[in-house]
Amino acid sequence: MDIFNSFYPEISTESADSNSNQTYYIHINGKEIKCYTTRSLEREAKILKKKIADCPAQKKLIWAAPFHQEIAKFLNPVERKRIFWVSVADFTGQNMHIINSHSKWIYFLRNIQRSDSFRIEIHPVLKNSGIEKFFQNEFENSAVRIKTIEHFEKSWQYNFVKNRDWWIEQQDIALLKTDRPDVIVLGGPGVDDRLEELKNKNVIWCADTALWPLQKRGFEPQMVFSIDAGRGSWEHFAQSVKHNKIKQLKLVADVLGFPGILKLGFDQIYTYAGTHPLIQETTHNHTLLENKTGDVYGIMETVYKFLFDENLPEVYGRDGTHFKYKTHLRGSGHYYRMYPQVERFTTLEQYFYQLSRRYM
Numbered sequence: 001m002d003i004f005n006s007f008y009p010e011i012s013t014e015s016a017d018s019n020s021n022q023t024y025y026i027h028i029n030g031k032e033i034k035c036y037t038t039r040s041l042e043r044e045a046k047i048l049k050k051k052i053a054d055c056p057a058q059k060k061l062i063w064a065a066p067f068h069q070e071i072a073k074f075l076n077p078v079e080r081k082r083i084f085w086v087s088v089a090d091f092t093g094q095n096m097h098i099i100n101s102h103s104k105w106i107y108f109l110r111n112i113q114r115s116d117s118f119r120i121e122i123h124p125v126l127k128n129s130g131i132e133k134f135f136q137n138e139f140e141n142s143a144v145r146i147k148t149i150e151h152f153e154k155s156w157q158y159n160f161v162k163n164r165d166w167w168i169e170q171q172d173i174a175l176l177k178t179d180r181p182d183v184i185v186l187g188g189p190g191v192d193d194r195l196e197e198l199k200n201k202n203v204i205w206c207a208d209t210a211l212w213p214l215q216k217r218g219f220e221p222q223m224v225f226s227i228d229a230g231r232g233s234w235e236h237f238a239q240s241v242k243h244n245k246i247k248q249l250k251l252v253a254d255v256l257g258f259p260g261i262l263k264l265g266f267d268q269i270y271t272y273a274g275t276h277p278l279i280q281e282t283t284h285n286h287t288l289l290e291n292k293t294g295d296v297y298g299i300m301e302t303v304y305k306f307l308f309d310e311n312l313p314e315v316y317g318r319d320g321t322h323f324k325y326k327t328h329l330r331g332s333g334h335y336y337r338m339y340p341q342v343e344r345f346t347t348l349e350q351y352f353y354q355l356s357r358r359y360m
Contacts, residue, residue, distance in 0.1 A: 002102065003088050003131055003134055004087075004102055004105070006088070006129075007026040007027060007066070007088050007089045007129070008026065008027040008089075009024065009066065009089035009091055010024075010025040010027070010032070011023070011091065012025070020038070021037055021038045021039060022037065022038045023036075023037050023038075024036040024037070024068065026088070026089045028126075028128065028129045029128075029129075035066045035089070035091075035123075035125050036066070036068055036071075036091075041068060041070040041071055042070075042074070045070075045071045045072075045073075045075070046074075048065075048074075048075070049079060051063065051121050052075075052082055055082065055119050058117055059117045059118055060082055060116070060119075061082055061084070061118070061119050061121060062083075062084045062118050062119070062120045062121070062135075063083055063084070063085050064086045064088065064120070064123060064126060064135070065087070065088070065122070065125075065126070066087060066089040066091060066123070067087035067095065067098050067100060068091045069092040069095065070092075072085070084099060085097075085098040085099065086098075086105070087100040088129075105138075109141075109142045112142050120135055141293060141294065152229040155229035155258075156229055156278065157278070159229055159255070159256050159257060159258060160256055160278045162259040163257070164255060164282065167254075167255035167286075168284055171268065171269065171270050172270070172271065172272065172285065172287055173272040173286075173289065173303060173307075174287050174306075175270070176250075176252075176307065178203075178222065178223060179202075179203045179222070180203065180313070181205040181222075181223070181304070182201040182203050182313055183198065183203075183204055183205070183313055184205050184297075184301075184304070184312070184313060184314070184315045185204060185205070185206040185207065185210045185221070185315075185316045185317055186206075186209070186210055186296070186315065186317035187207055187209030187210045187213075188316075188317035188318055188319035189317075190316060190318075191210060191213070191316045191317040197316075198214075198316070204220070204221040205221060205224075205225065205300060205304075206221040206223070206224055206225070207224070207226075207300065207317075208224055208225065208233060208236035208237065208261075209236055209296075210317060211236055211249075212237075212239040212240050215239075215240055216239070220245075222249070222250065223249070223250045223251075224250070224252070225251075225252045225299060225300050225303075226251065226253050226257055226296065227253070227254060227291070227299055228258060229257060231260065233257065233258045234258060234260045237261055237264055241264055246264050247265055247266070247267055249266050249267055250266065250267055250268045250269070250270065251268070252269075252270050252271070252299070253269060253271060254271055254273075254274055254279075254299075255271065255274075255278075255279060256274070256278070256279075272287050272288070272289045272299075272303075273286040273288045273289070274288075274290075274291060275288070275290055275291075287306070289302045289303065289306060297315070
């Protein structure tokens with residue numbers, strides 16, 4: 001959902017007794033919804049000031065509402081510091097102090113820290129617009145980003161130093177020549193139920209977690225993707241190397257990935273530039289791609305849309321979320337497929353213990 005281009009603001013003017021009154025509308029699901037009138041703006045400001053006052057001192061208020069300068073001007077400097085106004089419709093032009101575009105929203109999300117706390121308030125006219133679900137998804141992804149940074153920050157710095165010279169010389173993703181994939185395969189347990197269907201697919205892209213389980217069952221993916229920063233990511237390729245199945249594969253990886261996998265003997269390696277500050281501060285000619293979900297599926301989706309079109313093929317093994325937070329689905333499904341093939345994991349508990357220790 002693009003909340004910044006979905007509500008189509010519209011203004012109408014009525015005149016009576018030489019006094020003009022403007023009415024401000026947005027459109028939700030094809031219906032015209034009245035937001036403000038010239039006469040209601042001061043009342044709207046009082047309501048907003050009350051919401052800011054009621055917001056606990058340790059929190060900041062996220063106010064999702066159409067923006068009007070006449071409302072904002074009633075806020076004093078202290079109140080302005082306590083509010084992030086997410087404007088889904090801007091009735092008075094560009095304003096540098098509100099979040100009124102996707103790029104500003106992404107900038108806001110990427111600057112959220114673990115210690116930050118927010119209260120989200122949504123203007124009544126937006127209650128049935130689906131914006132609540134938008135915020136839920138966005139903040140779940142932001143929580144994953146914070147958790148991921150805690151896991152990987154030191155690894156990213158180390159990997160960047162080790163990989164930088166190699167990375168600058170690699171083939172850019174824009175040079176990749178490949179057939180359109182029939183299916184994208186991830187590491188979730190749902191893959192097990194679709195192996196028969198997979199026999200009818202000719203071109204397979206897969207995540208590193210799914211590579212060896214597919215190869216062991218006779219499938220030969222043409223492209224594998226890896227973004228894992230820790231040494232544990234090497235394990236996803238160990239059996240493929242052992243059985244000499246790496247040489248016919250193309251790998252898509254970035255500069256922050258574990259250096260060891262870059263030397264395994266892939267047929268070709270393609271890379272790209274991400275949005276991490278270490279990458280942005282480096283002189284390079286690589287295509288900038290954004291990983292919106294922060295996991296391996298996110299970069300597979302982005303590369304596909306970059307090379308082809310907006311219509312993704314079927315996706316196997318993307319089976320949902322953990323009951324507490326989103327995950328890249330390496331867990332039990334990967335364990336149950338790998339368990340018969342390796343000796344180092346004797347129990348499910350030992351596997352997850354080892355998984356949790358990888359990046360510490």
